[in-house]
Amino acid sequence: MSTPTWHYENFDPTGSAIGYRIVRKLDEVQSPFQRIEIFESTDWGNLMLIDGAMMLTARDNFLYHEMMSHPALFTHPDPKRVVIIGGGDCGTLREVLKHEGVASATQCDIDEQVTRMAEKWFPELCESNGDPRAELLFDDGVAYMKHCPAGSVDVVIVDSTDPVGPAEGLFNRAFYESCFRALKDDGILVQQSESPLMLLDLIKAMRAEMAKAGFAEFQTLPFPQPCYPTGWWSCTLARKAGGFAFREADARAKAFETRYYSADVHKGAQVLPPFVADALAG
Amino acid sequence: MSTPTWHYENFDPTGSAIGYRIVRKLDEVQSPFQRIEIFESTDWGNLMLIDGAMMLTARDNFLYHEMMSHPALFTHPDPKRVVIIGGGDCGTLREVLKHEGVASATQCDIDEQVTRMAEKWFPELCESNGDPRAELLFDDGVAYMKHCPAGSVDVVIVDSTDPVGPAEGLFNRAFYESCFRALKDDGILVQQSESPLMLLDLIKAMRAEMAKAGFAEFQTLPFPQPCYPTGWWSCTLARKAGGFAFREADARAKAFETRYYSADVHKGAQVLPPFVADALAG
Numbered sequence: 119m120s121t122p123t124w125h126y127e128n129f130d131p132t133g134s135a136i137g138y139r140i141v142r143k144l145d146e147v148q149s150p151f152q153r154i155e156i157f158e159s160t161d162w163g164n165l166m167l168i169d170g171a172m173m174l175t176a177r178d179n180f181l182y183h184e185m186m187s188h189p190a191l192f193t194h195p196d197p198k199r200v201v202i203i204g205g206g207d208c209g210t211l212r213e214v215l216k217h218e219g220v221a222s223a224t225q226c227d228i229d230e231q232v233t234r235m236a237e238k239w240f241p242e243l244c245e246s247n248g249d250p251r252a253e254l255l256f257d258d259g260v261a262y263m264k265h266c267p268a269g270s271v272d273v274v275i276v277d278s279t280d281p282v283g284p285a286e287g288l289f290n291r292a293f294y295e296s297c298f299r300a301l302k303d304d305g306i307l308v309q310q311s312e313s314p315l316m317l318l319d320l321i322k323a324m325r326a327e328m329a330k331a332g333f334a335e336f337q338t339l340p341f342p343q344p345c346y347p348t349g350w351w352s353c354t355l356a357r358k359a360g361g362f363a364f365r366e367a368d369a370r371a372k373a374f375e376t377r378y379y380s381a382d383v384h385k386g387a388q389v390l391p392p393f394v395a396d397a398l399a400g
Numbered sequence: 401m402s403t404p405t406w407h408y409e410n411f412d413p414t415g416s417a418i419g420y421r422i423v424r425k426l427d428e429v430q431s432p433f434q435r436i437e438i439f440e441s442t443d444w445g446n447l448m449l450i451d452g453a454m455m456l457t458a459r460d461n462f463l464y465h466e467m468m469s470h471p472a473l474f475t476h477p478d479p480k481r482v483v484i485i486g487g488g489d490c491g492t493l494r495e496v497l498k499h500e501g502v503a504s505a506t507q508c509d510i511d512e513q514v515t516r517m518a519e520k521w522f523p524e525l526c527e528s529n530g531d532p533r534a535e536l537l538f539d540d541g542v543a544y545m546k547h548c549p550a551g552s553v554d555v556v557i558v559d560s561t562d563p564v565g566p567a568e569g570l571f572n573r574a575f576y577e578s579c580f581r582a583l584k585d586d587g588i589l590v591q592q593s594e595s596p597l598m599l600l601d602l603i604k605a606m607r608a609e610m611a612k613a614g615f616a617e618f619q620t621l622p623f624p625q626p627c628y629p630t631g632w633w634s635c636t637l638a639r640k641a642g643g644f645a646f647r648e649a650d651a652r653a654k655a656f657e658t659r660y661y662s663a664d665v666h667k668g669a670q671v672l673p674p675f676v677a678d679a680l681a682g
Contacts, residue, residue, distance in 0.1 A: 124417055126408055133443025134626065135406055135419030161415025161598070178597065178630075180675075315460065315626060316443070342624060342632035344416065344597060348460075349631010350624035377675040386668030393462075393659040 122160050127172055129347040132316040136172065136345065138162055144239060149231035156239045162345075164239045166207065168232070168279060172345045176240060179209055182310070183243075184379040185341045185387070186353055187213035190273050190308040191220070192369040192384065193337075193355060193362050197272040200224070201300070203259035203288060205277035206232030209243040211252060214275070216374040222251050230256035260287045266300035274301060276309035281320070289324060294331035294356075301358055307333065311354040313347055314340045314390075318397040321354060325398070328356045337362055338398060339387035341378070364388070404442050409454050411629040414598040418454065418627065420444055426521060431513035438521045444627075446521045448489065450514070450561060454627045458522060461491055464592075465525075466661040467623045467669070468635055469495035472555050472590040473502070474651040474666065475619075475637060475644050479554040482506070483582070485541035485570060487559035488514030491525040493534060496557070498656040504533050512538035542569045548582035556583060558591035563602070571606060576613035576638075583640055589615065593636040595629055596622045596672075600679040603636060607680070610638045619644055620680060621669035623660070646670070 126137035138159045145156040157165045163176025174182070187210050191197045198221040200214050206227030214223045227233060233254065237244045246252060255262065263274070274297045278285035287293055288309075297307045307328070311321045325336045333356035343351035355362065369381035390398070408419035420441045427438040439447045445458025456464070469492050473479045480503040482496050488509030496505045509515060515536065519526045528534060537544065545556070556579045560567035569575055570591075579589045589610070593603045607618050615638035625633035637644065651663035672680070 124408070124410055126406070126417060126419055128406055128419065128421070130421075133421040133441060135408060135417070135421075137408055137410065137417030137419065139410070139412075139415040139417075159415060315624065340624070342597065342622070342630075344630040344632060348624075348626040350626060375674075378673040380671070380674055382671035383673050386671050389662070389664035389668050391660040391665050392657075392662055 125157065127170060132313065132347045134347060136347065136349075138165060138175070145235065147231050147235065149229050151229045154231055154235050156235060166235065166239070171279065173279070174207055174209070174240070175345050178344050179207075179243070180377045181341055182343050182351065183209035183213050184376050185339065186210050186275055186277055186308065186310060188369070188376065188379045189339055189353065189384050189387065190275065190306050190355055191217050192365050194273050194306045195304055195363065195365070198222070199271050200273045200275065201226065201263070201266070201271050202275045202277055203263065204279070204285065205275065207236040207240060207243050208233060208247055209240070210275055210277045212243055212246040215246045215249050215251060218373065220251060222253065224253040224255060226255040226257055226259045226262045228256065228258055260293055260296070263293065263296035263300055266296070268299050269302050271300045272302060272305055274305070274307045276307070278310065280312070289327065291327045291330045294328050294333065298332045298358060303358055304360065305358050307356040308353055311338060311352045313350055314338065314352045314394045315348045315350050318394065321352065322398060324354060325356075333357065334359050335362060337388065338390065338394070340390070340394065341387060407439065409449075409452060414595065414629045416629060418629065418631075420447060420457070427517065429513050429517065431511050433511045436513055436517050438517060448517065448521070453561065455561070456489055456491070456522070457627050460626050461525070462659045463623055463625050464633065465491035465495050466658050467621065468492050468557055468559055468590065468592060470651070470658065470661045471621055471635070471666050471669065472557065472588050472637055473499050474647050476555050476588045477586055477645065477647070480504070481553050482555045482557065483508065483545070483548070483553050484557045484559055485545065486561070486567065487557065489518040489522060489525050490515060490529055491522070492557055492559045494525055494528040497528045497531050497533060500655065502533060504535065506535040506537060508537040508539055508541045508544045510538065510540055542575055542578070545575065545578035545582055548578070550581050551584050553582045554584060554587055556587070556589045558589070560592065562594070571609070573609045573612045576610050576615065580614045580640060585640055586642065587640050589638040590635050593620060593634045595632055596620065596634045596676045597630045597632050600676065603634065604680060606636060607638075615639065616641050617644060619670065620672065620676070622672070622676065623669060
């Protein structure tokens with residue numbers, strides 16, 4: 119048994135850091151795109167770091183995965199065809215496939231090694247990878263969306279790392295235009311949108327780029343996410359047209375378990391604290 | 401100009417750490433009770449640490465102070481007499497005094513040096529200290545509540561450090577019995593109740609001790625608080641009798657500004673995510 123040590127990640131944009139008490143390094147691989155490391159922690163289960171940045175912990179990833187999937191899927195009137203860009207740990211895919219109405223879900227992550235490491239060290243996140251509705255691609259998400267047939271997708275989920283490195287191309291107008299084109303008229307795009315406490319300018323910039331691509335309406339939903347900077351995170355939904363219509367009755371009657379998400383939590387997340395609402399309105 | 405360095409705080413009970421990029425140490429004092437340090441940070445303004453534990457940052461303390469005061473005060477039918485145990489930085493006192501109906505608010509912190517340091521380095525939190533309704537005492541909060549006239553208080557706010565060290569006596573049945581006795585029949589006790597992600601056992605234990613002291617009903621409200629372990633925190637309200645009745649119309653019509661709190665945020669916080677609700681029910 120190793121003596122636990124502390125591993126810290128410093129976030130320059132927020133001037134803050136998050137750390138974990140580590141038992142040992144379990145695995146590491148340098149893929150063509152990035153360095154992936156797996157640690158065993160004393161209190162958070164296994165951890166995955168990519169290029170030194172915390173991606174997920176066994177203990178708290180349910181917050182993120184549930185909020186990246188269920189609000190969008192319960193807002194779309196009838197999501198059948200879902201595309202996940204990024205999401206290589208397969209946790210978002212698992213949540214999406216809990217919706218019985220989903221006929222097919224494609225996960226397109228550029229880095230196969232993320233999925234291989236998830237299969238090995240986070241098998242619970244990969245338990246739906248064998249679902250006949252699931253397709254796992256290891257390819258460039260920007261190119262995938264660009265070549266997606268127009269009007270073929272109900273929900274696009276952008277489950278990526280931060281807008282630096284391999285994910286940089288997932289936060290600009292050109293990518294959002296591909297998403298807009300690929301979505302049906304009532305389609306919804308949802309993307310992780312960083313910390314509503316410290317990175318409001320980034321959320322505003324994202325929404326502005328989405329608007330340039332044609333998206334008509336936005337909803338930013340905050341949620342706790344201890345392993346990301348400031349511990350408070352968000353996703354942003356964008357709709358091609360019309361108003362967001364939360365299928366509240368369906369969310370209440372859902373046939374699957376969730377640990378953080380519920381119809382009431384969804385409604386609560388739609389209410390932005392005044393300082394966030396003011397910043398996004400300004 | 402010093403070169404910034406990183407200061408980390410390791411939380412043993414959660415196996416996680418939070419850190420800040422520090423410009424310099426501004427001040428420090430060893431009081432009879434604890435060591436108080438003030439740092440200047442690059443992104444969070446001034447920081448106050450007590451015995452090495454982060455107490456507050458200039459940037460995010462509004463989350464905590466608003467949630468420690470407004471939900472309780474807008475749940476009590478007509479709060480006139482408020483007692484704050486701890487709260488030496490005066491931020492909770494400032495929020496309480498925003499309620500025009502409050503006739504008197506006593507803050508009783510054992511350590512005068514906390515308030516002196518707040519006056520010097522967080523003057524914005526102390527801007528209501530000269531309010532004629534405010535009384536600042538530097539005394540033992542346990543003794544203060546024990547000797548409070550029975551049935552004389554509308555709301556008791558326990559704004560303390562964690563249940564170790566000077567604040568240990570603020571988390572047990574004897575203290576809660578004093579609070580119960582001091583409160584009027586429709587009185588409310590509210591206490592900071594740690595992380596709903598990692599420290600649910602502590603919240604359950606607190607509620608159990610409060611129940612032994614006679615409190616009839618509880619409400620735990622989660623909120624983001626980046627500078628505390630896991631970045632997700634909570635307060636717990638306890639009521640002597642009857643049901644909690646949120647004065648929603650009054651909260652909507654409030655005559656003062658808040659940055660996080662709103663009537664809708666209050667309602668949203670009343671909805672516990674399933675995993676928290678299940679744990680507290682169990």
